Amino acid sequence: xxxxxxxxxxxxxxxxxxxxxxxxxxGKGPVAEVRQAAFDDFAQKGLPHRRVEEWKYTDLRVLLRxxxxxxxxxxxxxxxxxxxxxxxxxxxxxxxxxxxxGAFAPQLSDTASEAGVTVQTLRAMLENADIAAxxxxxxxxxxxxxxxxxxxxxxxxxxxxxxxxxxxLGKPIHIVHVSTQSKAAAFTRSLVKVANGAHVTLIExxxxxxxxxxxxxxxxxVLWAGDGADVQHIRLVEDARDAANIATxxxxxxxxxxxxxxxLTSGSAVCRYQAFLRFDGQNAHADVNGVSLLNxxxxxxxxxxxxxxxxxxxxxxxxxAVVDDQAHSVFQGRINVHPDxxxxxxxxxxxxxxxxxxxxxxxxxxxEIFADDVQCGHGATxxxxxxxxxxxxxxxxxxxxxxxxxxxxxFVGEAMESIADETLREVAIATAERWLAARx
Amino acid sequence: MSALxxxxxxxxxxxxxxxxxxxxxxxxxxxxxAIMGPNGSGKSTLSHVIAGKPGYEVTGGEILFKGxxxxxxxxxERAAKGVFLAFQYPVEIPGVATMTFLRTALNAQRKARGESxxxxxxxxxxxxxVAASLNIPQEMLRRGVNVGFSGGEKKRNEVLQMAxxxxxLCILDExxxxxxxxxxxxxxxxxxxxxxxxRAMVVITHYQRLLNYIVPDFVHVMSKGRVVKSGGKELALxxxxxxxxxxxxxxx
Numbered sequence: 282x283x284x285x286x287x288x289x290x291x292x293x294x295x296x297x298x299x300x301x302x303x304x305x306x307x308g309k310g311p312v313a314e315v316r317q318a319a320f321d322d323f324a325q326k327g328l329p330h331r332r333v334e335e336w337k338y339t340d341l342r343v344l345l346r347x348x349x350x351x352x353x354x355x356x357x358x359x360x361x362x363x364x365x366x367x368x369x370x371x372x373x374x375x376x377x378x379x380x381x382x383g384a385f386a387p388q389l390s391d392t393a394s395e396a397g398v399t400v401q402t403l404r405a406m407l408e409n410a411d412i413a414a415x416x417x418x419x420x421x422x423x424x425x426x427x428x429x430x431x432x433x434x435x436x437x438x439x440x441x442x443x444x445x446x447x448x449x450l451g452k453p454i455h456i457v458h459v460s461t462q463s464k465a466a467a468f469t470r471s472l473v474k475v476a477n478g479a480h481v482t483l484i485e486x487x488x489x490x491x492x493x494x495x496x497x498x499x500x501x502x503v504l505w506a507g508d509g510a511d512v513q514h515i516r517l518v519e520d521a522r523d524a525a526n527i528a529t530x531x532x533x534x535x536x537x538x539x540x541x542x543x544x545l546t547s548g549s550a551v552c553r554y555q556a557f558l559r560f561d562g563q564n565a566h567a568d569v570n571g572v573s574l575l576n577x578x579x580x581x582x583x584x585x586x587x588x589x590x591x592x593x594x595x596x597x598x599x600x601x602a603v604v605d606d607q608a609h610s611v612f613q614g615r616i617n618v619h620p621d622x623x624x625x626x627x628x629x630x631x632x633x634x635x636x637x638x639x640x641x642x643x644x645x646x647x648x649e650i651f652a653d654d655v656q657c658g659h660g661a662t663x664x665x666x667x668x669x670x671x672x673x674x675x676x677x678x679x680x681x682x683x684x685x686x687x688x689x690x691x692f693v694g695e696a697m698e699s700i701a702d703e704t705l706r707e708v709a710i711a712t713a714e715r716w717l718a719a720r721x
Numbered sequence: 722m723s724a725l726x727x728x729x730x731x732x733x734x735x736x737x738x739x740x741x742x743x744x745x746x747x748x749x750x751x752x753x754x755a756i757m758g759p760n761g762s763g764k765s766t767l768s769h770v771i772a773g774k775p776g777y778e779v780t781g782g783e784i785l786f787k788g789x790x791x792x793x794x795x796x797x798e799r800a801a802k803g804v805f806l807a808f809q810y811p812v813e814i815p816g817v818a819t820m821t822f823l824r825t826a827l828n829a830q831r832k833a834r835g836e837s838x839x840x841x842x843x844x845x846x847x848x849x850x851v852a853a854s855l856n857i858p859q860e861m862l863r864r865g866v867n868v869g870f871s872g873g874e875k876k877r878n879e880v881l882q883m884a885x886x887x888x889x890l891c892i893l894d895e896x897x898x899x900x901x902x903x904x905x906x907x908x909x910x911x912x913x914x915x916x917x918x919x920r921a922m923v924v925i926t927h928y929q930r931l932l933n934y935i936v937p938d939f940v941h942v943m944s945k946g947r948v949v950k951s952g953g954k955e956l957a958l959x960x961x962x963x964x965x966x967x968x969x970x971x972x973x
Contacts, residue, residue, distance in 0.1 A: 673812045676772050677882065678800035678830035687825060691816025
């Protein structure tokens, strides 16, 4: 496909990143072999660039330039620093699991056992020679992607969560990524297995400790939701404004599974969230929604790939981008309907609101349909705030910024409706309000 | 004692075309003025310029409101000072609940005037009272602003806001458009309930019909961007008989 165009060589710096880090990466034997193979794949591909179709609008050779060196394991000062950042989180009452600079921090996490859920660290499992299949923790078959390979090669830690059959967890599981080191990279990988019939809310937050700048957060989440499971998956990316966040989610849904995802990006200079979702059992439903709130020169890319591999599944994607100044929003939505996936109902709607003349939004819907009895619909719009609505609000006494803020909140509100939990929806709304308030 | 609203020799352009050619109008507290005229005579332009809608260039004249230069103020400042335009076509704002909108707007106006914001219970009590008097169900207030409202409901929602914000000048732009007679009566009753010695109204209409329900103190006939005749309420009836043609000739 793009092979002929891909530069076959990596510059020395990227290779060094792995060579320098290798001894620090957990897992020997088969784990080290998988890492090496993954890194070789990355080295062969190099950082994705505009001639790789899936990364067309997000050229990491331009935006990221290079992979930053691995952050050092957090010392006491880093942990103290991270602890302060946790205080600003809006999510309360969750089962909190904290990763600081790519390492699980038990001191900052809720480690008390809770009925129906077991949590282990990726590091411990990779290092446990008794686990025969430990190398599989780093394997993925979903896509050939340089950044997935890089993550597998470099992952230092993460959480491995098992939710028991029919468990209904009393509180959400909250994975918090805190970066404390400037110009360093954290590589995390978490695996979440939700057994049949279990109900789970999974939240991921990405935040910076005060002063951490120019760092890179590389993350992968692999999630299996069993038959009849009900999974709510919320991501809140509020990284430092000059940071990079490159994240992948790989989601597999069983029969009759309900999966409701919401991704909010308001932080980081460069952000890529790519989710690969596969329907493996019939009569499942997925809502995959997202909001990007961008200004200055922020670049955020949401790329969703949905595979309707079996019949009778439904999916709905609602994406909203609010783009100010010289920021750039990218939405790519791919829906693959496999030959057997009759009665698929897949919908995708993406809308961008441009608040300045220099703001840019790219929407790329791609539908590939091999079954004949399906309903697939997609739509994309890009526009400015409606002047007639603005005037109506101003004529009722709202100053310009407040009128804009109200309309922007209404614009993103529809995408937030997939958050069933009212408290969490308010967390998302509060994040949007912070962004709006910062606009001044 | 100065007039509440003083429009002096107002000249307004829209995209190089002059719409108002020196319009003057004086409105005192407690008065209800009707402005009538054929389509294109500049009635709606006048209402938009008073409310501060962008896109109009004032090339001459002035508008004083309570003695202050209205044209120097942003639309939201005008609202806070007591100017209220009831829109001919109220817009739909999906995603903004009517209740949220009403509270945000009312508190923005109060804040601009240096008054304290309403507490939630006080606000809710006030909205419920006003809504009940206008036959507006609570369910409507939970919906997006004007979303899915009928023509009559939209106009009642305008009157609801008027009652809530307590402006000193209400401009009703073609309030009767798109309303059947029952809807018109409810809206007009709502407006009449707000008539007071402290408040003035400017009722813009194409048809005399509305003025059976909202009886004006003064009637002005506009044609081609000017007021060509002013009189008492009987002028409206006269117009109903003879039409606007005579005035179009006068203005030309």
